[in-house]
Amino acid sequence: MIxxxxxxxxxxxIPIIGGFMVLASGDRESNATKWTALIIAVLTFxxxxxxxxxxxxxxxxxxxxxxxxxxxxxxxxxxxxxxxxSMPLIIxxxxxxxxxVIAGWEVIKYRPSQYMAAFLIxxxxxxxxxxxxxxxxxxxxxxxxxxxxxxxxxxxxxxxRVYATIKFFLYTFFGSVFMxxxxxxxxxxxGSFDILGYHTLKLDLTEQILIFIAFLLAFAVKxxxxxxxxxxxxxxxxAPTGGSVILAAIMLKIGxxxxxxxxxxxxxxxxxxxxxxxxGMSLIAVVYIGFVALIxxxxxxxxxxxxxxxxxxxxxxxxxxxxxxxxNAGSGAALGVEGGMVQMVSHGFISAALFLCVGVLYDRLHSxxxxxxxxxxxxxxxxxxxxxxxxxxxxxxxxxxxxxxxxMVILASFRADFWYAFLAATTLIIGAAYTLWxxxxxxxxxxxxxxxxxxxxxxxxxxxxxxxxxxxVLLLGLWPAPLVEVMDASxxxxxxxxxxxxx
Amino acid sequence: MxxxxxxxxxxxxxxxxxxxxxxxxxxxxxxxxxxxxVSYGITQVGLILTAAVTLxxxxxxxxxxxxxxxxxxxxxxxxxxxxxxxxxLAFLYAKDYLRDRGLFKGEFYTLGLFAVLGMMIMTxxxxxxxxxxGLELLALCLYALVAFNRDSPQGAEAAxxxxxxxxxxxxMLLYGISMIYGxxxxxxFDELAQVVDKGDMNQLVMVFGIVFLVIGLAxxxxxxxxxxxxxxxxxxxxxxxTLFLGSAPKIAAFALAMRLLVDGLGDLHGGWEGWQGMLIIxxxxxxxxxxxxxxxQTNIKxxxxxxxxxxxxFILLGILAGTKEGYTAAMFYALVYALMSAGxxxxxxxxxxxxxxxxxxxxxxxxxxxxxxxxxxxxxLMFSMAGVPPTVGFFAKLFVLDAxxxxxxxxxxxxxxxxxxxGAFYYIRVVKLMYFDEPVDETPxxxxxxxxxxxxxxxxxxxxxxxxxxxxxxxxxxxxxG
Numbered sequence: 013m014i015x016x017x018x019x020x021x022x023x024x025x026i027p028i029i030g031g032f033m034v035l036a037s038g039d040r041e042s043n044a045t046k047w048t049a050l051i052i053a054v055l056t057f058x059x060x061x062x063x064x065x066x067x068x069x070x071x072x073x074x075x076x077x078x079x080x081x082x083x084x085x086x087x088x089x090x091x092x093x094x095x096x097x098s099m100p101l102i103i104x105x106x107x108x109x110x111x112x113v114i115a116g117w118e119v120i121k122y123r124p125s126q127y128m129a130a131f132l133i134x135x136x137x138x139x140x141x142x143x144x145x146x147x148x149x150x151x152x153x154x155x156x157x158x159x160x161x162x163x164x165x166x167x168x169x170x171x172x173r174v175y176a177t178i179k180f181f182l183y184t185f186f187g188s189v190f191m192x193x194x195x196x197x198x199x200x201x202x203g204s205f206d207i208l209g210y211h212t213l214k215l216d217l218t219e220q221i222l223i224f225i226a227f228l229l230a231f232a233v234k235x236x237x238x239x240x241x242x243x244x245x246x247x248x249x250x251a252p253t254g255g256s257v258i259l260a261a262i263m264l265k266i267g268x269x270x271x272x273x274x275x276x277x278x279x280x281x282x283x284x285x286x287x288x289x290x291x292g293m294s295l296i297a298v299v300y301i302g303f304v305a306l307i308x309x310x311x312x313x314x315x316x317x318x319x320x321x322x323x324x325x326x327x328x329x330x331x332x333x334x335x336x337x338x339x340n341a342g343s344g345a346a347l348g349v350e351g352g353m354v355q356m357v358s359h360g361f362i363s364a365a366l367f368l369c370v371g372v373l374y375d376r377l378h379s380x381x382x383x384x385x386x387x388x389x390x391x392x393x394x395x396x397x398x399x400x401x402x403x404x405x406x407x408x409x410x411x412x413x414x415x416x417x418x419x420m421v422i423l424a425s426f427r428a429d430f431w432y433a434f435l436a437a438t439t440l441i442i443g444a445a446y447t448l449w450x451x452x453x454x455x456x457x458x459x460x461x462x463x464x465x466x467x468x469x470x471x472x473x474x475x476x477x478x479x480x481x482x483x484x485v486l487l488l489g490l491w492p493a494p495l496v497e498v499m500d501a502s503x504x505x506x507x508x509x510x511x512x513x514x515x
Numbered sequence: 516m517x518x519x520x521x522x523x524x525x526x527x528x529x530x531x532x533x534x535x536x537x538x539x540x541x542x543x544x545x546x547x548x549x550x551x552x553v554s555y556g557i558t559q560v561g562l563i564l565t566a567a568v569t570l571x572x573x574x575x576x577x578x579x580x581x582x583x584x585x586x587x588x589x590x591x592x593x594x595x596x597x598x599x600x601x602x603x604l605a606f607l608y609a610k611d612y613l614r615d616r617g618l619f620k621g622e623f624y625t626l627g628l629f630a631v632l633g634m635m636i637m638t639x640x641x642x643x644x645x646x647x648x649g650l651e652l653l654a655l656c657l658y659a660l661v662a663f664n665r666d667s668p669q670g671a672e673a674a675x676x677x678x679x680x681x682x683x684x685x686x687m688l689l690y691g692i693s694m695i696y697g698x699x700x701x702x703x704f705d706e707l708a709q710v711v712d713k714g715d716m717n718q719l720v721m722v723f724g725i726v727f728l729v730i731g732l733a734x735x736x737x738x739x740x741x742x743x744x745x746x747x748x749x750x751x752x753x754x755x756x757t758l759f760l761g762s763a764p765k766i767a768a769f770a771l772a773m774r775l776l777v778d779g780l781g782d783l784h785g786g787w788e789g790w791q792g793m794l795i796i797x798x799x800x801x802x803x804x805x806x807x808x809x810x811x812q813t814n815i816k817x818x819x820x821x822x823x824x825x826x827x828x829f830i831l832l833g834i835l836a837g838t839k840e841g842y843t844a845a846m847f848y849a850l851v852y853a854l855m856s857a858g859x860x861x862x863x864x865x866x867x868x869x870x871x872x873x874x875x876x877x878x879x880x881x882x883x884x885x886x887x888x889x890x891x892x893x894x895x896l897m898f899s900m901a902g903v904p905p906t907v908g909f910f911a912k913l914f915v916l917d918a919x920x921x922x923x924x925x926x927x928x929x930x931x932x933x934x935x936x937x938g939a940f941y942y943i944r945v946v947k948l949m950y951f952d953e954p955v956d957e958t959p960x961x962x963x964x965x966x967x968x969x970x971x972x973x974x975x976x977x978x979x980x981x982x983x984x985x986x987x988x989x990x991x992x993x994x995x996x997g
Contacts, residue, residue: 083910083985085992086917126887148913152904159898162943166951167883174951178943185903185939189932192913196920196928 020076020092023060023106024140027052031132039125046117049128053110056135060106063099069498072096072505074145074208082149087204091146096502097272097353098142100495101265104360105142107484108261109135111477112254115368118473119253119375120168127168130160131254138258141266147195147205151188154266158184161255161263169250176243176250183243187233194226198278211277214514220282227275228290234267237290237327238297241320248316249380253371256312260319260363265356268326272349272506276330280510283331290331295435297324302442306449311370311380314450315363318406321439322359326352328436329421335428337511344427349503350496351420357495358405358413358488365402365481369395372474373454377463382453386460391467396455398470398478403451405485407444413488522580525587528569528595529635535561536628543621551619558606558624562631566599579641583703586641590846593994594638594770601763601853602631607969608861609755611962615869618664618753626663627759630656634767640774642702643692650688650735653767654681657760661752673751680734680744688731694724704779711782725783728775729793736768738831739800742824746812749820754867754874757816758860761823762853765830769849772834777842794835799930801828806938815863815876818941819856822900825938826852829915832931836918839995844914846991851899851911851980858896858973862889865962865970879945881954889960890949892974899977901942902935907980914988 030052037045068075074093082090094102112131120127137160140153158181165177199205202213215223233240244264248256276283283290298321305317329352333345372395373388374380389396405412408419418439425433459465470478488495523530535557543554569592577588606627613619629652636649658681662674692702698716701707710716730741737745749757776790783789805825812818830852833845866873866882873879883890899908912935916928962970980987 081985083988085985085989086914123883123887152909155904155909159894159903162946163950166947174947177951178940178947181943182936182940186936189936190929193916193920193925193928193932196913196917197925199917200921 017062018078019059019062020094020139020143021078023056023063023102024092024136024143026059026136027056027109027132027139028136030056031129031136034125034132035129037125039123042124045125046113046128049132050110050113052132053106053113053135057106057110060102060139063094064103064498067094067096067099067498069096069501072501075099077145082146086148087199088148089146089205090149091206092140092143092149093145094143096499097506098269100353100357100498101262101269102139102142104265104357105135105138105262108257108360108364111364111368111480112257114473114477115257115371116252116254119371122168127164127252127254130164131258134160134164134258138262138266142269145207147199147207147210149205150207151192151195154188155185157263157266161259164255164258165247165251168252168255171250172246173250176246179243180247183233183240187230187240190226191230194223198223207273210274211509213278215279217281217285217515220279220514221285224275224279224282224286227270227279231267231270231275232293234270235264235323235327236267236320237293237324238301238320239293241297241301244320245313245316248319248367249310249312253367253374256316256367256371257364260315260367261360264319264323265360268323268330268352268356271327271330272353276510277506279514281513281515283510284334287331287334290327291432294324294328294331295432297321298328298439299435299442302439302446305446306442308446309382311373311382311450311454312367313380314382314446315366315370315406318443318446319359319363321443322355322363322406325355325418325421325436325439326359328352328432329355329417329424332425332428332432333507333510336424337507339427344424345507346500346503347420348424348428349507350499351417351424353417353499353503354413354420354488354492354495355417358417358485361481361484361488362402362405362412362414365398365478365485366406368474368477368481369399369402372470372478376467382450384461385454385464387455387457387464388467389455390459391464392469394475395470398482399455400451401482402478402485403447405489407447408440411486411489413485413492416489416492525572525578525580526585526639527572528565529632529639531568532561532565532628532632532635535564536625536632539621539628540625543625551621554621554624555606555610555619558628559603561628562599562603562606566596566603569595569599579705583705584642584645585639586704587639589996590773590994591639591770593990594766594846594850595635597766597850597853598631598634598638598763601766601857602627602759604857604861604969604973605755605759605762608758608857608864608966611966612753612755612864612867615867616664616753618755623660623663623755626656626660630660630759631763634763634770637767637774638770641704641778643696643704644702646771646774647685647689647692649767650771651685653764654685657764660756660759661748663756664753667751667753669751670753673748676751677744677748684731684734684741687727687734691724691727691729691731694720694727698724704774707779708781711780721783725780725790726793728780729790729797732768732772732775733797735771736827736831737824738797738827739804739824742801742804745824746817746820749816749823750814754816754860754864754872758857758864761819761860762857765823765827765856766849766853768827769830769845772831773842773846776834781837791835791837794831795924795927798828798831798835799927801825801831802931802934803828806934806941809938809941812941813876814874815879815945816874818876819859819863822938822941823856825934826900828934829912829931832919832927833915836922836924838918838922840921841915841918843988843991843995844911844918846995847914847988848911850987850991851907854973854976855896855899855908858892858970858977859900861966861970861973862893862896865889865960865966868958868961876945876948877955879948880952880956882949884954885957886960889970889974892970893949894946895974895977897942897945899981901939903939905981906977907984908977910981910984910988
């Protein structure tokens with residue numbers, strides 16, 4: 013029964029309309045505004061829960077489908093639905109947003125209503141990206157996402173925010189417009205903008221390669237993959253804490269999701285032909301960017317680079333499937349894709365938590381430089397424990413969610429090629445090195461300066477946010493089975509689909 | 516030839532407007548300075564009345580009248596409504612500006628109404644003579660309007676430039692018309708289309724004729740390399756005039772292109788021999804030069820001028836596709852652009868006040884702190900111009916790109932989107948100034964309630980039309996007959 017309600021539309025439009033209400037309410041009663049924002053965010057989360065509970069994981073078909081004409085003369089439809097790949101990402105989005113609203117509670121002094129509204133509107137739009145099944149609808153959501161993020165970084169960001177936000181906007185805009193041309197091109201081949209229709213569209217290899225490259229530009233910038241990653245450290249460093257959290261936890265996932273929804277099924281032969289390129293770029297991200305992270309002086313920059321390295325795992329997991337199926341290694345292919353998906357969700361929790369940890373410190377001392385801290389554990393023991401826990405998760409400690417995804421991808425890459433696995437596994441060392449070294453310098457040791465000596469431990473608000481995330485990280489680490497089961501049918505369907513050449 | 520009074524019914528909109536323009540001219544002589552609002556009132560009521568009459572006489576199918584010199588068809592109806600609505604907005608935004616500067620004179624409205632009349636005649640022309648008549652009526656009124664602030668040396672300079680170059684362009688156009696008349700023996704577009712269809716004419720002279728025609732057209736549209744007048748005129752004219760000049764006449768220019776190229780010479784469209792090739796060059800250059808040079812501007816009026824040039828490039832893309840879908844897309848683009856442009860200049864006007872001209876980009880600094888609501892409106896307008904969804908500017912671009920890809924000119928679509936990326940930079944720079952910078956000038960914005968309402972509707976239209984583009988699009992489709 014619940015499946016007949018327009019749950020996806022509600023999840024998209026409650027936060028968007030709520031966001032405009034918050035915007036309209038202004039800043040005179042800023043407490044009321046904040047509470048409204050929080051209620052809307054929590055309500056959206058509750059509304060989105062049936063997507064998980066009423067989800068039928070035995071089928072790969074789209075569920076909760078809504079389909080009405082939007083621009084009839086162009087065959088553009090308001091067509092949304094979810095499968096096992098998109099549903100966990102939607103839940104991730106609605107889960108993280110309330111935490112972001114809470115995290116910005118007292119910190120944001122300048123026009124809090126606009127701040128909260130931007131996050132709520134962005135939440136709705138991001139859910140839209142994950143649930144759109146019409147290519148134009150997808151593109152509209154995809155681009156609309158840029159506007160609130162552009163403002164969030166630019167208005168509430170750090171000193172160099174203007175440079176960072178314009179770079180962010182232009183990089184992503186650059187990536188996506190070529191995707192637009194590809195989508196229009198396929199419209200004339202397929203006769204509609206239906207994404208599932210694109211999946212079965214026959215395309216020759218040249219067309220596929222050009223379309224693949226157009227998609228690659230869009231998604232590689234978003235993920236971001238080496239060498240188009242340079243906007244991310246700038247954007248992260250300058251963004252306010254909430255902006256960094258959304259950026260790392262959800263926006264990056266949209267690139268990964270794009271590979272699964274568009275690149276692989278629409279252009280399987282081009283993906284196969286060019287898989288060496290993606291694998292190469294992913295391994296460079298894992299190894300080289302890992303070393304880059306090691307030398308960072310700025311905590312946020314370090315986590316940003318660590319995000320790029322972790323997202324390298326995701327794309328690696330997605331694109332080794334061709335080699336695995338050539339080697340006839342059975343279920344290994346599914347392991348790679350599912351590992352990538354688990355990694356995305358887990359990285360959503362962990363990176364969000366780490367950025368929030370940095371936010372906690374930044375709110376107190378207004379510095380993100382590692383050298384300005386030292387011995388934080390002496391004055392903030394509870395916070396120190398959380399930070400160490402999340403750092404361990406980031407380094408892939410078994411028992412945390414960080415371990416599951418990485419382990420699955422490394423296992424899958426063994427079935428593809430020993431050296432891929434070898435290079436990927438170096439992250440266990442490099443990742444541990446940069447994360448734990450940072451923790452050592454920031455959290456442990458003697459109190460280095462007066463600022464640290466005067467630190468207050470976390471307040472209740474921060475405790476709730478980090479505690480929730482810690483629970484999520486542990487739960488996913490100890491019991492990843494539900495997540496894997498939910499996506500299993502969809503992933504296997506995808507793999508069967510891409511195993512058949514379109515030529 | 517018999518004269519039949521029923522022939523006058525389809526021209527009733529023009530007759531209404533002409534009557535009211537004359538009424539303004541006469542009434543204005545007899546009222547005192549303090550009652551000038553009456554002229555304004557008659558003008559605005561007149562525009563609404565004309566729009567109502569246009570709606571009343573509209574019907575499916577085309578009517579050709581007066582020995583084939585005039586046509587009323589669904590396209591002319593929709594374009595006229597567009598022109599009237601945009602002109603209404605333009606006069607509304609201009610009122611406070613003119614009053615603050617001692618320019619609140621009846622002549623503004625007389626000239627303005629005659630210009631609107633000229634545009635309406637252009638949209639409904641079915642022969643070279645009528646179209647030229649309409650064009651010159653529009654142009655002469657605009658020359659005078661640009662120099663409307665006669666104490667401003669910049670205004671005078673701009674008007675001179677506009678006049679000289681405009682006259683040159685008209686000359687080119689006439690020369691082209693005379694050549695085409697020479698080889699085909701007709702001035703009527705429908706007959707011309709038949710002759711072209713048969714193909715028994717001197718090809719060489721015909722090609723020359725088309726070249727001159729396209730040059731004249733490109734001048735009027737402001738397409739590169741015939742764009743030199745655009746930034747100077749936009750800059751030099753009083754902002755109220757720039758607002759009018761930069762919005763409604765774009766719709767008329769689109770009509771000009773449709774009548775001349777499509778109605779008359781539609782069959783000569785294809786490839787590099789016909790006019791498609793020439794338009795490709797104009798479109799690519801306009802998008803490239805317009806977007807690149809706009810980046811370097813510090814004056815907001817000049818920036819919007821270069822932005823116009825790049826948008827014209829996009830409109831040309833739709834026309835050169837040469838299909839019904841392409842014309843529909845170009846029409847949608849022209850209407851949407853006129854609306855965006857009116858809104859954009861409307862905000863610039865709102866920033867000006869007595870003794871202060873908002874001209875530089877820096878004047879937008881910190882608008883979000885001074886007035887968050889109108890900063891939001893400008894944000895919508897700028898993202899719409901940049902073509903970012905969910906604003907309507909995106910759909911305008913999407914439809915044009917769609918049309919271009921459908922005729923296998925995918926490379927042109929790639930060029931188009933490439934230059935939109937460059938264009939996005941200077942639009943988001945405006946957003947940056949409004950939202951990320953501290954205000955230099957803390958004076959609150961003063962606007963009449965009417966301006967506030969109109970500007971809000973104009974800004975919100977970007978979002979509403981973006982969420983529901985199907986309505987306006989199917990109107991355009993019906994107008995083109997697709």
